[in-house]
Amino acid sequence: MLALAAGPYAARISPAHGGIVAALEWRGSDGRSHRLLHAPEGLAPWTNAPNKFGCWAMLPFANRAFDSRVDDGEIRFTVPANDPSGTIHGFGWQAAWEVERQDISHTVLVHRRSAGPDPYRYLARQDIRLDEAGMTIALSLTNESDTALPFGMGLHPWFPCAADTRLGMTATGALIFGEKFRATGTQALEAGGPYAGKPVFATGTETAWSFLGWDGTARIETPSAGLAITISASESLRCPVVWAPAGADFLCVEPQSHAAGAPSEAVVRAASPLKRLEPGETLEGWMRISAEAL
Known part of the structure; x- marks a missing residue:
C-alpha cells in the first residue's frame, strides 16, 4: 500500500x-480528521468484484457493456464477462498497476493490456496527486491496437x-x-435536475441516475459531520x-466520458457515444x- 500526504490530506x-485509492482523509483546522471516501474499517481491496469503497478507475469503458458486447455502430465485438449483466467497468479495476513514479505527495500508476480475446490493447495511466487543497486523479488511455476502437473511461469514488x-x-x-439499468431513452431535465436544490440524498429507496449535460461540479454536505x-x-x-442502494451509508458520484450502457446500447450511443x-x-x-468545514 502506498501512502501519500500533502498539507491536511492523506491517501x-x-x-x-x-x-484503488483505498482511503482519502482530510484534517480540518480544528484538528479533526474526516474520511472523504467511504472506507470501512478492516476492509481490504480485492479484484473479484467491484470494491464498494475508495476510488478506482473504469476503463477501457465505464459502467456496463450489456451481454459483454461493445458496439459503436462501426465495429462490434465481445469482451470477457465479469458480471451477471455482462461486463462492468472494464478491466482496469481488476488489474495490477505498476508504480511508474512515487514521491511523498504524488504517484503515477500504469496498466497495459497487451493480450486478450478481444481487440482492446491499450496503455492506461493514473496520475494521483495531493496538494494543500485536495486530490487530483488524472487518467490517460492510449489505443495501442493496430485499428481504431471505441474507448471510454471514468472514475468511481464512493463517498460517506x-x-x-x-x-x-x-x-x-x-x-x-x-x-x-438498461436505458430505454433520454429525458430533458428542468431547472437543473433533481439535485439542483441540494436535497437530502437518503430517500429509503435505490437511487440511480446517468446524467447528461453536467456542469462539472458536485457538492456533498453533511452537517452532522x-x-x-x-x-x-x-x-x-x-x-x-x-x-x-436503499439504506446505504455511501453515495457514488462517478464522472464518466459517456453515459451508462453506451458500450452496447444504441439508444445511449446516440446521446453519449x-x-x-x-x-x-x-x-x-x-x-x-477537495474538502472544507461546514
Whole structure:
C-alpha cells in the first residue's frame, strides 16, 4: 500500500488491486480528521468484484457493456464477462498497476493490456496527486491496437453518506432507465435536475441516475459531520452516474466520458457515444476532490 500526504490530506493506494485509492482523509483546522471516501474499517481491496469503497478507475469503458458486447455502430465485438449483466467497468479495476513514479505527495500508476480475446490493447495511466487543497486523479488511455476502437473511461469514488447528507449538482438531461439499468431513452431535465436544490440524498429507496449535460461540479454536505466535499471533473468526464442502494451509508458520484450502457446500447450511443481512438490516440480526463468545514 502506498501512502501519500500533502498539507491536511492523506491517501492510501493499492497498485496491486486496480490502482484503488483505498482511503482519502482530510484534517480540518480544528484538528479533526474526516474520511472523504467511504472506507470501512478492516476492509481490504480485492479484484473479484467491484470494491464498494475508495476510488478506482473504469476503463477501457465505464459502467456496463450489456451481454459483454461493445458496439459503436462501426465495429462490434465481445469482451470477457465479469458480471451477471455482462461486463462492468472494464478491466482496469481488476488489474495490477505498476508504480511508474512515487514521491511523498504524488504517484503515477500504469496498466497495459497487451493480450486478450478481444481487440482492446491499450496503455492506461493514473496520475494521483495531493496538494494543500485536495486530490487530483488524472487518467490517460492510449489505443495501442493496430485499428481504431471505441474507448471510454471514468472514475468511481464512493463517498460517506449520513441521514442528513445533501447532494448538489446540475444537469440538463439524463437517461431513462428500464430494468436492470438498461436505458430505454433520454429525458430533458428542468431547472437543473433533481439535485439542483441540494436535497437530502437518503430517500429509503435505490437511487440511480446517468446524467447528461453536467456542469462539472458536485457538492456533498453533511452537517452532522461538519463536512463539505466538492467534486469537479474535466470537460471530457461530464456524463456522471449517481448511484446508491436503499439504506446505504455511501453515495457514488462517478464522472464518466459517456453515459451508462453506451458500450452496447444504441439508444445511449446516440446521446453519449464512446470516443473512437485511432492507433496511438489518447483519451484524457481528470477528477478533483477537495474538502472544507461546514
